[in-house]
Amino acid sequence: MTSLIQQYQSSRKSTFSMKGNTVFFFLCALFILQESRAAHNNGVYIVYMGAADSRNGSLRDHHVQLMNSVLKRKENALVHTYKHGFSGFAATMSEEDARSIAQKPGVVSVFPDPLLELHTTRSWDFLKYQTAVEIDSQPKSDSEPSSPGSDTIIGILDTGIWPESESFNDKGMDPIPSRWKGKCMEANDFSTSNCNRKLIGARFYNQSDITFSKLHTPRDTIGHGTHVASTAAGSTVASASYYGLAAGTAKSGSPSSRIAVYRVCSLNGCRGSSILAAFDDAIKDGVDVLSLSLGAPSVLEIGLESDPIAIGSFHAVDNGIIVVCSAGNDGPTSGSVVNVAPWILTVAASTIDRDFQSNVVLGEKNEVIKGEGINFSPLEKSAVYPLIYAKSAKKSGASEDEARNCDPDSMDGGLIKGKIVICDTGDSGYSVRDKIDVVKAVGAIGIAVIDDTLNAVASTYGAFPATVISSKGAAEIFSYLNSTGNPVATILATVSVTKYTPAPAIAYFSSRGPSYYTRNVLKPDISAPGVDILAAWIANDTSEAPKGKEPPLFNVLSGTSMACPHVSGIAASVKARNPTWSPSAIRSAIMTSATQTNNLKAPIRTDSGSIATPYDYGAGEVTTSEPLQPGLVYETSTIDYLNYLCYSGRTTSAIVGIVKTVPDGFACPKDSNSDYISNINYPSIAISKFNGKDNKNVSRTVTNVAGDGVSVYTVSVDAPGGVNVKVIPEKLQFTKNNEKLSYQVVFSSSSATQLKEDVFGSITWSNGKYKVRSPFVLSSKSSDE
Template identity: 55%
Template sequence: MRLLLGCTFTFFLLPFLLSVAIGEVEKKKKNDVYIVYMGAAPASTSGDSLTQSHLQLLTSVVQRQEQPKLLHSYRHAFCGFAARLSKEEAQAMSRKQGVVSVFVDPVYQLHTTRSWDFLDLQNSVEAGSTPGLNVSDTGSSSTGADDTIIGLLDTGIWPESPSFSDKGMSAVPKRWKGTCDKGQDFDKSNCNKKLIGARSYSTDDDDSPIPIMSPRDDEGHGTHTSSTAAGSPVTDASYYGLAAGTAKGGSPTSRIAMYKVCGGFGCAGSSILKGFDDAVADGVDVLSISLGASRFFRPDFDTDPIAIGSFHAVEKGVTVVCSAGNDGPSAATVVNAAPWILTVAATTIDRYFESDVALGGNNDAIKGEAINFSKLDKSATYPLIYGGSAKSNSSSSTDQSAKKKKSISSHCELESLDAKKIKGKIVVCKHSEGDTSKSSTVSELKDAGAIGVILVNDKQSSLAANYLDFPVTEIPLQAADELFTYINSTKKPVATILPTIAVTNHKPAPQIAYFSSRGPSWQTKNILKPDIAAPGVNILAAWPPRNDSSEVPPGQKPSGFNLISGTSMSCPHVAGAAATVKSWNPKWSPAAIRSAIMTTAIVMNNDKTQLTTDSGSPATPYDFGAGEVSPTAAVQPGLVYDAEPVDYLLFLCNYGYNTSTIKTISNSTLEGFECPKNSSKDLISNLNYPSIAVSNLQGQAKKTVSRTLTNVGAEEEITYLVSVQSPAGIDVKVVPEKLQFTKNNKKLSYQVTFAAKDSSLKSEVFGWITWSDGKHRVRSPFVISSK
């Protein structure tokens, strides 16, 4: 049978309508922008013809006086368009043949030197990791790294940064089809052999998150992520003297292509899809996407621009790496969780930004963490006051509306404080989740005359907030006893806040960042997400050197580097690693590259103990996926779990999409593809993924899943043996226990049976399955849940 193509519709050959009948009077309020997604783009149709057919489709449902307008036409990697529609027009559009989905254009948010050195150090932490592996071990004579192209969907780029120097780089690969858009303060001369492409997208109206069409970065985010992924080495880089060293990207010889889809007000879904469409057509190898929906907005796979765009990119052989989100530490907050995406959590590195509190008398200094360039004297001579003691007599001491009564003056809610009591003093404030933001509290105290602030956090976090020249530090609740004991022991407590110093070789590291979104995925527990973790806390990378007094310490010139945190920062670390793997293995599929990164990940910290969260509690694969990325080991994984586009089609079948919709979505040429009659969400566990997730294992039930491994090592005749770390309450049996690969048999399968020992199975338990030949260790996490 012939496969129905997504952009095929019945009136494609109708004469183009030069005008439309006058319909209802346009309402004063603008209609919403809608995305019309139509699945795969037919290979036999030109882009211009598709754009014309999109306009024909639009005019068939828009019966208004004005000529309808396409805001974006998607015509390369997939098919569809964006346009302004009324609700009724959108409903009519959704009933047209060949239309998969119609949805309001969503606005997504950004997931906002030492890190690469730390990852190199971590490569030797675990016993049994690939010893002494370097690029020469792969047997390849040339990496071809300078032919690898990393595309980023972000806020643009600052091309003058030395991180984007093309010194010593060869000519741009001939296969590159991209361009450098001309825009405000940006033209083709801003591109070079490092920054080979730059585009910008807007809906050309007041509602666009990008009001000015230019690839130039006005926010800094895109410059930071680009240099993290593929920045050229820059010596003597620092943030006003902090974190000094050589700044470089994970794949410093790779090319960069920027697709500006975000501005100060977010990232329009219609622009995100256009970025995907162009990036695939331009010829990128890896896409790094540090943005996504919030935990509260949960689009399904056919109405999520990132899921849609990444599906078609992967189908075309492009590896897509996305941030997991910044809504941790709550469970089930991970986003960008489609199985064709490599989803990245955030971890700390072994660098700590220490700003201590020195107390009067003979007291020891209390260790704090923050970034400040304090000008206070290092001697403890400044009056110190607790917010609870600075309460205004005219204010209530308790917030009666809170679920739990608490002293709002102790948390320095400004309306509760007497400004006269805090003027000229260092103020101690407790801070809890849900309080006024730290930055707002500090700003208000500074305006009220405080000369410094000590924040006591009730939850430990390794993120060092930036307060520039105002003396602020943060201490955990556990360390506050000494501070409060001192305050209560003397009538005139004094202290000082010391300027920040960068401390390296901090232990334990890595730890899972407090903000990093956690699994399980709300869409399906039978895919374990996130996939991998990477540095995302206080990462030094390139930044636009803007003359903004709110961002520059007094007397300093604007820095060309910045320290920021988020899964936005961890994502380009993995994108850089993926580009390195791709350069050494250019024929590998995105699934093979993902597998190499996941199965070689590190699950121990620099104390040689198991990974923890930054609060010190044990971490699980719902926090870090397969572990911390190990870029060097991933180049030579030994075995990989590969997957083809048809595997993702079967996933969609099991998820609940019907055959007709899947045929429209896919660019597959498989004749006669049909969803199996026994399709079910339980069978999602059989997707050939580098991790295993099984849900609804209750009582004394058993469930069996299968996996297939491909030998990609240098030795064709090789034997791998399995070992299993089983959680309490679960029996795990792997059959066979030995895989013997030969020249003619590079793919071998195995089955894993999970059996609950009794009915008292915990809601979620974790373990590991590891295949080893004595040199390589191919490790997969698994999670078993009773729900």
């Protein structure tokens, strides 16, 4: 019989369910999913029992009885209970017990405890430059502690926090909002005094697997959570830098917001049972925004019923909390985006207009070849050091491929010693850091690695002269090597280059759409800066310190992990200005006000140079001011999410068990199929099975939030070749604030030819003051392809 774990790995919708109804770049290398069975399942299963309803005493008693029945076996042990935002528990148990519990009344699903992975001075200034609209009646600067954002609380689910960082000082902040119900948990290295009016809450969740690091403290010993928290809501810090690089004032998306930290991750990853416990607590604590720079590896394609983030975020949104998640770092592979549930705001990563250059200088003419990387090279600025291509130093018994790629034990140290080495990337799996170790071991004094993808993201190499060059730059180096019998070069120490063009570009590592779960919801939703981001760091990390230097107070990281908190901070600012808005209204404001142009006023491109599409960046690059007053918003209601579950194959009875409050008389439509997912009131439009023969008709409803009362919006359409798009009506005439008006969009083909590839366009409503843009994608493939 196939084990539960094998089922979980082999199917994106693998789960147990009542009555058969199935209801982070930089650090990602450290947080990979372990290949062993123990890592996939630590013996813990999550029993999900839907919404918590404090009014239903008999149901609550039933949950307790079920949990107690599980624990009767001596080998079973309770890990977490969930009772605030949703109901259920996590416990160690056998597969047999899990199968038995899955059949009990009231159980929505039972699944193995998954291991998820963790997927700024300049970035906020850059986003400000990209903003094109001035907002009326702008609130006070976010640097002023009395701004409305001071009552907004951002919850961070991550590796914890380094509370002593200057980014978390509470100077001048108002008292903690009285509605806050959270706590500051104590540990050997963390006391209640570490919390303040900025860092108002800190919790940790012990991992149940003995093979994992225990999380007996909210203190961040990894750095990821500290970096993320300071990007979203850190206090403004002057004279921040990474050893002089990226110098400036460190800012965040919402400097006056409060931070609540939920440590759910260790060095080995993030357990799903802990993530669900953090969601449960955050709902009770009273956060406004939840930021998660983590998710499942894209290869697992976890179904919604087995995904702790999808489950927890559903109930968070149902309780008025907007949930922002990273899209994953498995790009540029198509269909690699994760955190794809429609109630999540999913964030891709883009570059900013700052570049960390460590250039190679060739020969007596000092020809400069652009390189990328952070190093503090002690070499002379003049080209005086011997230069060699690694292949030319091939060791006897090694292959040419092994030598040119600088694989271990492939080069003759006598030919390498005292020289700068040029290495290819290859596909042997060795990283740049591995190659550095190899060439250092045989006496090299510097290294330049050829890689067209890594050349766009700066990694940190310490004092060793190391840089990454493009294949174009490599061609120039090879030409020079072939032209002289005494090639010389040097590698320069890194310098920060600002106003770099073009920017933004979508980072190569950023996960791409379409969603593996359904082609009828466009994912990712938005892009934000996620490359070379400077933010706060843990103060005891000697591994990042150059020789003779103290540990850095700030560090430079890249990944969708860094993009996510940018959007979380903006979401908090929108919430502060519009405190009554729903999570979907805030998401809509962020998406419909995005930009699709770079700082050259040209279309945003990918890292490879191609024009970016909504599969790369969703609605586009986030802006900072426009979301505060978007004009119109698309509100995705509870009914939309219920219908989404219906259209995805759930029954009414299964859905009733999930949702806290089901509208009276709700039932899944009799004609439910995945095509109808396109009709949920989402700020973007995605349609599958567009075959060139049948028209596709979708509807949307917008709400007037501009405060202008009477206003007329006119539609404009950007349609791809071969596609006709008709919007009915073409004008929306609002007579009052908060009025809702609906429209239809009819997509048809101008020929009978089926699409050969997915195509993209947009629909924009404008009243002369606001532009409200929705991207759309049309695919000839079905939702299951």
